[in-house]
């Protein structure tokens with residue numbers, strides 16, 4: 657699969673992002689150089705990491721070792737929950753760039769809104785993110801796990817609409833209201849845990865479509881995300897699965913298949929991660 661066939665999504669700030677990338681959550685630092693190197697060899701050109709994942713250094717090392725131009729790879733990282741106060745956020749962003757070994761990231765996100773912490777003030781955190789965009793060290797800025805009321809508060813009190821909102825989305829949790837707000841306001845949706853960490857792959861609706869199309873369940877689910885217009889970055893530490901998850905552009909789901917997968921939504925019961933309204937975990 658030539659790299660150039662991966663579609664790009666236009667962000668609201670004029671930048672573009674490859675719609676398919678590689679996520680490195682829960683890849684141990686000692687395994688990250690090998691995993692990211694393999695992903696780049698397969699053709700992934702978009703890596704999603706975070707300070708919280710503890711593997712920014714190794715992501716940077718793999719990218720440098722690859723011999724590819726930095727400008728050919730889209731790198732996202734995220735502000736950890738401990739660093740929402742503006743002074744802390746500035747130091748944390750300096751550290752992220754130092755650990756990656758780059759002078760910019762393509763996209764920097766507030767990892768969680770933490771509305772029950774910091775007196776509910778994610779607005780001053782967002783205004784600090786605007787500084788990183790203004791000085792060019794974050795080409796784009798966005799948020800993660802923001803609910804519509806969090807996005808509305810940013811819209812009312814700040815000048816910059818987030819380029820993306822990275823939220824949990826998969827067939828058991830389609831998160832439609834937050835996605836719809838994004839669509840209406842020019843915020844691209846990034847779908848995290850796109851295969852629910854494997855939890856949707858044995859669903860009979862999905863396996864039947866996969867059998868009919870001679871594709872794997874993971875390919876069917878990732879293709880569903882792509883056709884809905886979301887950005888995805890499945891994680892795998894298994895080279896054959898990395899390749900499988902990359903091979904999404906030689907088939908299509910018809911409208912009925914897309915609708916059947918969307919109908920698997922279980923609402924809040926399908927959510928696997930923390931609820932953004934109550935998530936208050938600070939790393940020790």
Ligand SMILES: NC(=O)c1ccc[n+]([C@@H]2O[C@H](COP(=O)([O-])OP(=O)(O)OC[C@H]3O[C@@H](n4cnc5c(N)ncnc54)[C@H](OP(=O)(O)O)[C@@H]3O)[C@@H](O)[C@H]2O)c1
Nearest residue numbers: 679680681704848849850851852853874890891892893894
């Ligand atoms: N912003 C946030 O709060 C947030 C939260 C969670 C995730 N994320 C981002 O989203 C990325 C993806 O989400 P995720 O890592 O939680 O889950 P995921 O991509 O939905 O699933 C990863 C799991 O599925 C397995 N897997 C991958 N491909 C497979 C395939 N083709 N067939 C069968 N099993 C397969 C992997 O196993 P092996 O590795 O053993 O192959 C791994 O256990 C993360 O890496 C991270 O970048 C962001």
